[in-house]
Amino acid sequence: MNVSYRWLQKLAPTIVGPALAVAERLTGIAVAVDEVIWLGSGLQDIVIGQVEEIASHPNADRLVVCQVNVGGKSTAQVVTGAPKVTQGAFYPFVGVGGTLPGGLSIKRAKLRGEYSEGMLCSERELNLGRDQEGIMQLYGDFVPGTAFIEALGLDDHRLVLDITPNRSDLLGHFGVARELAPGGGADLVRPDFPGHATVEVELLPSELEAETGGVRISIEDTEGCSRFTGVVIRGVTVKPSPEWLARDLRAAGLQPLNNVVDATNHVLYELNQPIHAYDLATLRGPEIIVRRAKAGEKLQTLDGKERKLNPDMLVIADAGGAIGLAGVMGGLATEVAGGTSDVLIEAAYFDPGRNRTGARALGMDTEASYRFQRGIDPQATHEAMARVVNLILAVAGGTVEGAGVDLNPRPTERLVVSVRHSRVTHVLGVELEPESIPSYLEPIGFETRQAKNGTFDVAVPGWRPDVEREIDLIEEIARRHGYDKFPDKLGLFRPTTIPEEEYADVFERLRDFFVGAGFLESRGSPLGPAEEGEVQVLNPLSEVESHLRSSLLTSLLHSVERNFAQAQRDVRLFELGTAFKAGAGPVPDERLHVAAAWTGAREPAHWSSEGGGGGDYDVWDLKWLVESVAAIAARGTELRPVDGDGDEPWLEDAFAVMSGDGQPLGLAGRVPNDRVEAPRWAAKVWGLEVEIVSRRAAQVTYRDLPVYPPSDRDLALIVPTRVLAAEVAGVIRKAAPDFLDDVSIFDVYEGESIPAGTRSIAWRLRFRAADRTLTDAEIDAAVKSIASALKRDLNVGIRGA
C-alpha cells in the first residue's frame, strides 16, 4: 500500500514533521513502512512548458517543430515525434543542460536539419507513470517556466506500507491518518474537493430491492452481499482528471485513467471502499441483481479476458447476464469510457470468504478483491458513496438523479468486547492506570464504557473487523502504548519439564567426527527429481524438485559433481538430515540420516612428499569412516561385506551396516562411474549413508589400567584364500586363554614364496594377565593351542613351521 504524505496531511492537518519521522512512528505503532520515496527525486530540472506553435518539419513527415514557452518571454524550439502534441497545452519540459531522472542529460541536437533545444517528456521518462506512451499532457492552469515539482505538487513523499493481514483499515489514507494524527480520529477531516462545495447525497435505506434513477437494484445472494448502495449520475463528461486528482493517484502509485474511474480510485485509496462505475447506457434492461453466477455463465472482464464462472462466484447481472464480478473486477461491456454520459455508481460490502473463493478460482487478485478479502467497513458504505458522488460531480460534472439506494438486508452493529484491567496487566506485565485504557483506544475509534470491577466494555468500529476478543484489545493497548516503552527486565523462570531432544547429542558427535576427519558439512535441497524420491509433491516448482529425497547421499553426489565442474579434485562432504520414504499409510516415513561423499587425496599435497598416508582415499579409508560413523549413529552394528548376491547394491566394494537385530541401516562403498559424472582427472568417489537410530552417546565405563607388562608373539599364518581374516581372528580368540589381550594384523602378503591359493597374514598376539607377569611357558602353551585350533578348524598353518 502506497501512501502520499501530503494526502495524509490533507486528511489530518495535525500530522506534521519530516516524512521520515512520520514513517518511523507508523512503523513503531502500527505497520512497517518499507520505504520512503521523495517523489521529486530527479525532477529538479523539469519545468512547465506551453506549446505555442506547431509547425511541420520541413524534412520529416513524422516530426513536428514546436515553439515552447518555457517561462517569461523565452521560448525553446523542440522537435518532437509525439503524435498528439497540442497547441496551447502544457507539458513537462527539460532544456539543454538539464537532466532526466534516469541521469540522461539533454544536449542541443539537430534533428533532420532542425535544432531541438530540449524535450517534452513522457510520464515514463519522468518515472511517474507505469508505462505511459507519449508525452505527458498536464491538465489545469499552469504558468510556463514554473518548476515541475512545485506545479505538480511532487514535493511529496510516498510511504510504502507493508500492511499485515489484520490491518485492512490501513489500506486507505483515512485509516493511516487516524493512526498517525496526535488526536486520532478527532483530527480527521474530509476536505471539500477543489472547485466543489460538498453536497449531501441522499440514500434511501431498503432491504432487498429498490429503484434509483430508473434502475431497479436487488440482492438475491445476501450471504455474498450484505450491503449495496447505488446512485445514478447523468450527464457526466468523461475526460482526463484535473492535475490535483491525477497527482494524488500518481503519488500513491496509481495510473490516472479518466475522471470518473480516477474518482472511484481516489475514494478507494482514501476510505478503503472499492467503488465501481457502470456505463448506464450499456445496461441491458433497467435492472441489476446481485446473485450467484450460473454454471457455465461467462463474462469478459475489464482486462479483456473471458472468464468462465461458477455458482461459487458472486456477480452483478443485468437482464442479459453477468456485467461484473462482484468485488473483483467489472465487465468490459459496461466500462466507463470516453463516450459515457450516464453512470451507475456502486459501493457495496461483499463477504470476505466468498470473495476469496471466487477470486481464487479465477486466479484473480485485484485492488478490490484484496480489500474485500481482508474486510472493509460494512457500516461506512454510505459515507464512501457520498464521497465518491461528490468527487465525480466535482471532476466530471453531471447531476444525481433522485435519491440513491442503500440496500442493507443484514445491518451490522458495532461489536462490544470487554477488556479487564487485571488481564491487561497479567498479559503485558506492566500495571497501566485503569483510566488510561480509554486513552489508548478512543483516539483510534473504539468507544469505551467503564463497567464494574475495572472492566471496560469496548465498542469496536466497523473498520476493525480484526478486533473480536479481549486479547485483540490488549494488543491495541500494547502497541498504542509503544512496544519500546515496555521495560527490559529478565524475570525468574521455572525449568521446563521437557527433556532435551534425543538426537541432538548424536548429531553433534557426528559433526565432531566428520569435522575432525577433514569433512565439510553440506546442506542440500530436500527436493529432487522423481528418480531420487518416493514421496511426491503435488504442486512442485519444477520437475526436478517434484519429490522429497529418500537419500542424502544422492544429493551429496550432485554437490560432488558441481565441485568437479569447478576443477576441485579433493572433495569431502557430509550431511545430516531427513530422508523421506513411502510410509505404510499415507504419512511418509521420516528417517534421520547421515551421509558422506568424498574423493581425491587423503591428505593435502606437501612439498616434502613425505605425506605419511599419501595417495588417494581407498577402500580402507571407507571402512574406517563407515565403522566410525555407524558406531556413533547406531550402536551395536555390524559391518557386512556385500557380495552382490540377491539385492544388488548400487555401490561397489560395498559394506552394509546391519543393526544388532539384523536390520539394514546403511550402505557404504565406491560410487560407480554411471552414478556420478566425473572428469577424467577425478579420483574414485566414495560414499556412505547410515540411518541415525542412537538417541544418546554411548556411556563410557572406565577399565583398570594394566599393571603387568605385555608379551607379544608374532605369527605368520598361511591362510587359504577363501578364509577371511575375521574367521582367523575368531578362531584365535576362541582358542586362546583369557590372558590374550589383543590381536592385530601387521602384514598381508601374496606372492611366489608361498603356496598358490593361499596368502600370508602376519598377526601380532599380545598376552597380558591382570594379576601377574606371564611366564614364557604359559605363552608358549597358549600359542601352541591357538596353532592347533587354526590347523584343525581352518586348515591354517604357521609359515615355515
Next chain:
Amino acid sequence: MADFLTNLREVEEEGAEVIGSAATLDDLENARIEYLGRKARLTQLLRQLPELPVEERPSAGAEANTVKRRFQDLLESRSAEIRAQSRAREAPEFDPTLPARARWRGARHPCTLVINEICEIFREIGFVRARGPEVETPDYNFIKLNTPLDHPATDEHDTFYLPGGLLLRTHTSPVQARVMEKTEPPIRIVVPGMCYRRDPFDASHAPAFEQIEGLAVDEGITFVDFKATINYFVHRFFGADASTRFRPSFFPFTEPSAEIDVSCLLCGGDGCSACKGTGWLEIMGAGMVDPAVFENVGYDPERYTGFAFGMGPARIAMLRYRVPDIRLFYEGDVRFLEQFAPA
C-alpha cells in the same frame, strides 16, 4: 683542547668504520684490541688528559668516554650480527619458512554454526531443543495455530502439498502445538528444523530453508518477559552494543505480535544498502501466544500465558558472514564451505 678533540673525532670515525665492517669474530677481536686495547689510540688520548688545562679536563674526559661507549656498543651489535649470519650458514638445508605439512580442515555448515549458537544462548536461559516432523497436516500447520485455511494470512505461506491431504510444514510452529499437546507447562523449547515454501530459488529465497522456533509457556509469563528474553538473545548473539526495535506485526498464533529488528550490523544504524537505509535489520517474528492456540491444545488460557518466536538461521548467517546469496548455502561448494572451518 682543539687538537685533542680533532684527534678524538678522527679516532671515532676510523674505529666505527673498522668495527662495522669486521667480517668475522676474529676480525672483530682485532678491531677491539686496536681501538679499545691498552695500546689503542683512544687509550693514549685519555692518557693525555692531565696535560690539558684543569677547567677543560672534565668536558674532554666526557667526550672521550662517550666515544669509548660507542665503540663498546658497536662491538656488541656487530658481534650479534656476525653470529646470526654464521648460524644461518651453518644449517643451510633447513628453511623454516617452507609450508607445514597440513591436514584437511573440516567445517560445520554456517547454518549449523548459527543454529548451534542460537540454541546455546537460549539454553543459558532454560530452553531445550525439540524436534517435529517436516511432513505435517493442515491441522497442525494452520488450524491449531489459529490460522483458518481460507485466511489471507495463509497467502504468505505458499504451501507444498503431498498426497493424502498432507503438506510440508511452512514453518516450525506446528511443533508448538505438538509439544503442548503432550506436555504440561512449564515449557521452554527451541526448535530448529527445515521448512518449505513454494518460493523459487533466488538470492534471498530457497524453497526449503531452516527455521528456529521458540516457545515459553507457564503461569505468569508476560510481555515484559518476552521482550527481555529476546533482548537477552540479541545482546548475546549480536553483541552488547546491538539495539533492538519491537514493532507491531501480525501472526495468527501470537497476540500481541511483534517483529523484531536489530540495529544494522554493517552500518551500526546509520543506514546502508544492507538495511535499505533504515539502520535496522529484521531478524524475527514473535509475540505472546494467542489464547486460541492454548484452547486448541487443551491449555487453560486464563491460567497460562507464554510467548513464541521464529527466525531464519540462513538469513542470520547471511547477515553475520556477509553472504550475498542464500543459494551458496545449499550448493555444497567446498570453496564456500571451507571458509567456515574453525580458525
